[in-house]
Amino acid sequence: MAKKGTILVCDDEEIMRDVLETILSGAGYKVDLAKTGEEAVQAYENKNYDVVLMDVSMPGISGLTALEQIIGIDEDAVILMITAYATFETAISAWEKGAEGIIRKPFQNEQILALVARGIKKRRNEEERVNLRQAMARSVNRESIVVHSQKMEDVFRLVERVAPARSTVLVTGESGTGKELVAKAIHEASLRADKPFVVVNCTNIPSDLLESELFGHTKGAFTGAISAKKGLFEVADGGTIFLDEIGDLRPETQVRLLRVIQEREFTPVGETTPVKVDVRIIAATNVDLKEAVKNGMFREDLYYRLSVVPIELPPLRERREGILPLTQFFIRKYNLENNSNISEQVSPEVLSLLENYYYPGNVRELENIIERAVVIATSDEITVDCLRPEVRDPKLAREMIHEGEGASDEIDISRGVNFYDEVRKFEVDLIRRALDQTGGHQSRAARLLGMNATTLNSKIKSYNLFPEN
Ligand SMILES: Nc1ncnc2c1ncn2[C@@H]1O[C@H](COP(=O)(O)OP(=O)(O)OP(=O)(O)O)[C@@H](O)[C@H]1O
Numbered sequence: 001m002a003k004k005g006t007i008l009v010c011d012d013e014e015i016m017r018d019v020l021e022t023i024l025s026g027a028g029y030k031v032d033l034a035k036t037g038e039e040a041v042q043a044y045e046n047k048n049y050d051v052v053l054m055d056v057s058m059p060g061i062s063g064l065t066a067l068e069q070i071i072g073i074d075e076d077a078v079i080l081m082i083t084a085y086a087t088f089e090t091a092i093s094a095w096e097k098g099a100e101g102i103i104r105k106p107f108q109n110e111q112i113l114a115l116v117a118r119g120i121k122k123r124r125n126e127e128e129r130v131n132l133r134q135a136m137a138r139s140v141n142r143e144s145i146v147v148h149s150q151k152m153e154d155v156f157r158l159v160e161r162v163a164p165a166r167s168t169v170l171v172t173g174e175s176g177t178g179k180e181l182v183a184k185a186i187h188e189a190s191l192r193a194d195k196p197f198v199v200v201n202c203t204n205i206p207s208d209l210l211e212s213e214l215f216g217h218t219k220g221a222f223t224g225a226i227s228a229k230k231g232l233f234e235v236a237d238g239g240t241i242f243l244d245e246i247g248d249l250r251p252e253t254q255v256r257l258l259r260v261i262q263e264r265e266f267t268p269v270g271e272t273t274p275v276k277v278d279v280r281i282i283a284a285t286n287v288d289l290k291e292a293v294k295n296g297m298f299r300e301d302l303y304y305r306l307s308v309v310p311i312e313l314p315p316l317r318e319r320r321e322g323i324l325p326l327t328q329f330f331i332r333k334y335n336l337e338n339n340s341n342i343s344e345q346v347s348p349e350v351l352s353l354l355e356n357y358y359y360p361g362n363v364r365e366l367e368n369i370i371e372r373a374v375v376i377a378t379s380d381e382i383t384v385d386c387l388r389p390e391v392r393d394p395k396l397a398r399e400m401i402h403e404g405e406g407a408s409d410e411i412d413i414s415r416g417v418n419f420y421d422e423v424r425k426f427e428v429d430l431i432r433r434a435l436d437q438t439g440g441h442q443s444r445a446a447r448l449l450g451m452n453a454t455t456l457n458s459k460i461k462s463y464n465l466f467p468e469n
């Protein structure tokens, strides 16, 4: 028979443990026992219980401390305190710390059973609420997003998990890695999906206007404020606001943003009464915010508030296995747009060039390359001469990086360092040596190199390092 619920009983007196165990297991509950507060906390860490019965005075940590620690592990824990000396102060203090109720010794069996039954009911309602919320969350739409590598699988699994919550998310990654795409996916998989998704680029708006853009202003609040204007936070009420390039916020704006996150309210420029809003914040940046914190450019408290859930998007060159599926996705997309019929099957030569290119502009750059190729293709497939010159010729790509032109404006590489080629040569050399040493045994070579075998295998493929036959 399924048990009615799980109970943890914590009391230093053996006789009390026995009595409670007898009453509760007699009523069909599964009971575990702890002799000290420490033991109880540890037991709760291993497995959450439906209800905890906790003695107040015990040697070691007190029942109140154990209560606090268990609430720290599970904020929905249902804990009933038991005490022979139920002073008003203890009761208040237990209640403030999150206890569900207080039971005085000596107690009646029925009293214990009634309180436990009520606790279980509360617990079940809470579980139902959480399940409901999860069931209502939608999954990421894989028709408009290519989830193309293990790393991106992990990213989108996280997206689906955090979507239903309200937590602030910080998306980081180089330019063009898909930060906005991820932010939108979170919004769309959330219960806010039918409310606005508001994008704010913190770089494009002049910094003296940013505050009034975000928080709104009254008529005449400053020169030029000819009429009152709603702030973007108010426009996004109930939905999500996406703060792109968050690293560019001025210190004053950082303070005000911190306040919105903490208090869920803000005061429009020129106004005195604050406005309450329910907005989920997703921030993105391609600069190293931790470094900015160290340099005093970004507030540490704001950084921690923003990065409750950090999502890091790897550069495309670190997920080369995604290049083929993305290429096919973009061929489909631009076939539709241009009413063309270019084959999604790409030739080995074209694929090899695409897979070996460095992509300073990441997925956006690949998308542009494919768009161009689809438009200029003269047959029904993409040929090498449809590719941009720097993709066709690695030497040229390197020169462009050095000249600071074209694709190169997206990355900052000091002149004179033969970056792209050197790293590649170095890596190829190391992989060759490891393969030599292990007689071509890939998983052993991977261990030697300290990388995982799938990574090595994809590098071998993309560098074309198969032994000649
Ligand atoms: N996994 C993916 N599947 C399909 N399209 C993608 C994927 N990742 C990125 N893209 C596309 O690549 C382009 C760039 O993505 P996005 O604008 O989200 O990048 P970003 O990181 O915000 O760039 P920036 O830092 O320059 O603002 C978009 O057109 C986006 O749709």
Ligand SMILES: [Mg+2]
Pocket: 179, 180, 244
């Ligand atoms: Mg962006």
